[in-house]
Amino acid sequence: MASPNIVIFNDTHGWHSRQLVDALARYDIKCTLADLADCTIDLDTPNGLVIPGLNGTLPDGVIVRGIAPGTLEQITLRMDILHTLAELNVPVLNTAKAIEHTVDKARTSLRLHLAGINTPKTWACENNSKARSIAEKQFTQGHTLVLKPLFGCQGKGIEKITTLAEFEQQTPVGDAFYLQQYIEPFIPNQWQDWRLMVIDGQVIAAMSRHSKHWITNFAQGADCLATTINDDMTALAINATRAVDAAYAGVDIIRTQDGDYTVLEVNSVPAWKGLHQATGIDIADQLAQAIVRRITPSNITEHAQH
Ligand SMILES: Nc1ncnc2c1ncn2[C@@H]1O[C@H](COP(=O)(O)OP(=O)(O)O)[C@@H](O)[C@H]1O
Numbered sequence: 001m002a003s004p005n006i007v008i009f010n011d012t013h014g015w016h017s018r019q020l021v022d023a024l025a026r027y028d029i030k031c032t033l034a035d036l037a038d039c040t041i042d043l044d045t046p047n048g049l050v051i052p053g054l055n056g057t058l059p060d061g062v063i064v065r066g067i068a069p070g071t072l073e074q075i076t077l078r079m080d081i082l083h084t085l086a087e088l089n090v091p092v093l094n095t096a097k098a099i100e101h102t103v104d105k106a107r108t109s110l111r112l113h114l115a116g117i118n119t120p121k122t123w124a125c126e127n128n129s130k131a132r133s134i135a136e137k138q139f140t141q142g143h144t145l146v147l148k149p150l151f152g153c154q155g156k157g158i159e160k161i162t163t164l165a166e167f168e169q170q171t172p173v174g175d176a177f178y179l180q181q182y183i184e185p186f187i188p189n190q191w192q193d194w195r196l197m198v199i200d201g202q203v204i205a206a207m208s209r210h211s212k213h214w215i216t217n218f219a220q221g222a223d224c225l226a227t228t229i230n231d232d233m234t235a236l237a238i239n240a241t242r243a244v245d246a247a248y249a250g251v252d253i254i255r256t257q258d259g260d261y262t263v264l265e266v267n268s269v270p271a272w273k274g275l276h277q278a279t280g281i282d283i284a285d286q287l288a289q290a291i292v293r294r295i296t297p298s299n300i301t302e303h304a305q306h
């Protein structure tokens with residue numbers, strides 16, 4: 001029987017893809033590196049999908065490492081492919097459903113809120129005067145707001161706003177306001193949050209991120225340190241991942257001045273280089289194991305090498 005074949009989707013394949021290829025090879029699983037943008041929907045084929053490098057066959061599993069920016073139409077086609085693969089019973093990490101729940105920060109906020117999971121107070125709307133009156137009310141109550149791009153990542157394009165004058169200088173990305181109450185640091189001027197990686201209902205790695213600046217992403221140069229986490233943080237991360245229907249996720253958690261923990265966001269296509277460097281944990285191997293668990297048992301016993 002041939003080795004299972006996993007497709008890793010990204011527009012540019014780098015360190016993360018190589019980590020996955022090496023990790024999966026240890027389980028005798030082959031990888032095909034592809035770009036969702038290069039796939040074709042073709043009803044002249046049995047499955048309706050043509051994935052480059054697969055000679056018309058379906059993969060045994062899929063890992064989505066990245067989706068390039070595109071038009072609404074292009075993204076729709078790429079999501080059609082991911083949705084269909086899952087409907088054809090191909091294990092997809094993460095599914096189009098989970099990606100849709102997390103790529104848009106407002107959708108994540110709603111999912112978390114409706115699941116009763118701690119997350120900062122958040123407003124999203126298109127209307128400028130509505131956003132302005134929300135901001136005005138928050139400033140009057142003594143709160144600071146954070147304006148984030150709806151599809152933001154790596155701490156890019158986030159602004160802290162404390163006055164209406166500052167609000168008026170903002171041009172929200174795509175004319176969509178996503179406003180969130182700013183969580184003052186637990187210790188003044190020492191900004192810190194935590195990134196927890198959840199895979200299949202377990203926190204497999206965690207780091208704290210420290211910065212002299214309030215945006216503490218690894219990509220923004222924050223210091224990342226391995227850390228122990230308490231039961232509250234663990235439960236929060238696992239429940240947040242479940243709330244967005246993700247098999248795995250990178251969950252950002254911050255501590256309020258009351259000492260409570262709250263979820264800033266859930267990433268369903270998380271990078272893990274910083275987490276790997278901080279903790280030494282082989283995240284790619286943990287993801288490979290998640291794939292192995294999803295491939296048919298006969299394949300696992302036949303192909304797993306340890
Ligand atoms: N409401 C907030 N209060 C305080 N800090 C925040 C808040 N939202 C974001 N941050 C800071 O900005 C960083 C990036 O925000 P996040 O929502 O995780 O977006 P991104 O997708 O860009 O990582 C967080 O890790 C945190 O350091």
Ligand SMILES: [Mg+2]
Binds near residue numbers: 154155217252265
């Ligand atoms: Mg984040």
